Amino acid sequence: MTIPPRPASRPDKVSLLRYLRLFRRDILSAQPERLYRARMAEFRTPFFRSFLINQPDLVRLVLNERPMDFPKSSRISEGLRPLLGESVFLTNGAQWQRQRRIIDPAFEGGRLRETFPAMLAAGQAAVERLQAAPGRFEAEAFSSHVAADVIFRTLFSIPITHEVAARVFSAFRAYQRLQPILNLGAFIPLPRWVPRFHRPGVRRRAREIRSLIEALTAERMRAIAAGTAPDDLATKIMTQADPETGERFDTAEMVDQVAIFFLAGHETSASALAWALYLLAAFPEAQERVLEEVSGLPENPYFSDISRLNFTRNVFRETLRLYPPVPMLVRQATKCEQFRDRQVPPGSQIVVSPWHMHRHRRMWERPDAFDPDRFATENGKACLREAYLPFSAGPRVCTGAGFAMVEGPLLLALLVRAFRFLPVEGRVPVPEAHLTVRSRDGIWLEAHPRQGRAGKGGGQEGGCPSLP
Numbered sequence: 001m002t003i004p005p006r007p008a009s010r011p012d013k014v015s016l017l018r019y020l021r022l023f024r025r026d027i028l029s030a031q032p033e034r035l036y037r038a039r040m041a042e043f044r045t046p047f048f049r050s051f052l053i054n055q056p057d058l059v060r061l062v063l064n065e066r067p068m069d070f071p072k073s074s075r076i077s078e079g080l081r082p083l084l085g086e087s088v089f090l091t092n093g094a095q096w097q098r099q100r101r102i103i104d105p106a107f108e109g110g111r112l113r114e115t116f117p118a119m120l121a122a123g124q125a126a127v128e129r130l131q132a133a134p135g136r137f138e139a140e141a142f143s144s145h146v147a148a149d150v151i152f153r154t155l156f157s158i159p160i161t162h163e164v165a166a167r168v169f170s171a172f173r174a175y176q177r178l179q180p181i182l183n184l185g186a187f188i189p190l191p192r193w194v195p196r197f198h199r200p201g202v203r204r205r206a207r208e209i210r211s212l213i214e215a216l217t218a219e220r221m222r223a224i225a226a227g228t229a230p231d232d233l234a235t236k237i238m239t240q241a242d243p244e245t246g247e248r249f250d251t252a253e254m255v256d257q258v259a260i261f262f263l264a265g266h267e268t269s270a271s272a273l274a275w276a277l278y279l280l281a282a283f284p285e286a287q288e289r290v291l292e293e294v295s296g297l298p299e300n301p302y303f304s305d306i307s308r309l310n311f312t313r314n315v316f317r318e319t320l321r322l323y324p325p326v327p328m329l330v331r332q333a334t335k336c337e338q339f340r341d342r343q344v345p346p347g348s349q350i351v352v353s354p355w356h357m358h359r360h361r362r363m364w365e366r367p368d369a370f371d372p373d374r375f376a377t378e379n380g381k382a383c384l385r386e387a388y389l390p391f392s393a394g395p396r397v398c399t400g401a402g403f404a405m406v407e408g409p410l411l412l413a414l415l416v417r418a419f420r421f422l423p424v425e426g427r428v429p430v431p432e433a434h435l436t437v438r439s440r441d442g443i444w445l446e447a448h449p450r451q452g453r454a455g456k457g458g459g460q461e462g463g464c465p466s467l468p
Helices: 016-025 056-065 074-084 093-107 109-132 139-156 163-178 202-226 233-239 251-282 284-294 303-308 310-322 372-376 378-386 401-418
Strands: 040-044 049-053 135-138 329-332 337-339 342-344 349-352 419-423 431-433 437-439 444-449
Touching: 049 056, 049 342, 056 329, 056 349, 074 202, 074 251, 074 329, 093 109, 093 233, 109 139, 109 233, 109 303, 109 401, 135 139, 139 163, 139 233, 139 251, 139 401, 163 202, 163 251, 202 233, 202 251, 233 251, 251 284, 251 310, 251 401, 251 419, 251 437, 251 444, 284 310, 284 401, 303 401, 310 372, 310 401, 372 378, 401 419
Parallel strands: 049 349
Antiparallel strands: 040 049, 135 444, 329 349, 337 342, 419 444, 431 437
């Protein structure tokens, strides 16, 4: 069975102009092959120096031990500011700390249990939509719809069919393909008043999305004041006071945060779900093992049932290893550092790359193989600790990591119980990076409804061929 290939790597040495063109088109294919075995690499431009680090102790230093010395790079914000404003994804220092103190309590373990019925309803609605039109379908469009439905149901207690939710989803689909991870302003230092070279339509789509989110947020503020607001994530976050100052988010601040919840919670989940469905289609033995595991679930699973889905969770975990939705994390050195034998001057860009660490030749056994069982091995356990960061790590770890690790296995369980997924001949997806890791020409699958309630499968564990 043909497995999605990694993007073709560029030669080790190219001109700066060639590199900028490759980077703008696709961040993954702009990188040389040697990064899959390098512990560290340096890249120089006339304007800044960049250091990609794959060495676990250096990654721990940057993300876990001294995160305040390595804040989010301001260069990243150049492309995302029109949509995300001053969201927690872009801020640093005291502003970021205040935002996390308000946001984090909404995603604690007990709160996840409360959001589970909304997740389940979104998943069941997705099954019904696919049952109404089985056969060939494009998995990224499908997964985007499912993930958006989860976000709107858990955040605002409205389904994707709600008029405003549907309009946000439609506008975001257009925005996603227009906006690269970095734009030209990330490479060339520019005064704030100079235009940021956004692609045509990016600012217009961002304004449209923010206007719709603002309407939802203002309406919720009024409901909170009237005592009629549902007890969902939006209400929890809007009513949560900073334990240090007693302040709450106002409407403008909440618009910024909802924008990143939608980007992070919808876009990343959609990417992971689509790739997971493809890998199950490509490896029918793994799909049968998921079916066997989920066939014992009740028709309407409970939150506690998710803990029983060990293999299904490992399929999702392995998908996040092979196709981490956010392929690179960029920080900035605030003082002179020494990494290995290199001097790292202040202002240098420090790149932590889940994409390269997750497939690193020196760390993972068979790094390009799809093997959900690897996490039970000594190498897999060690790499989970040292070289696995689909949600980042340290104080800036994704707030929604626990949310995602419930949502992903649940959606896979509901879908595999209802359908047998097959790949489409001749349509092998090639990953590339937009806002997240997506496929160049979509992910095409066939969905065949299973007859009646899914029974126990008899599949045997198969081999683990490599991804080219």
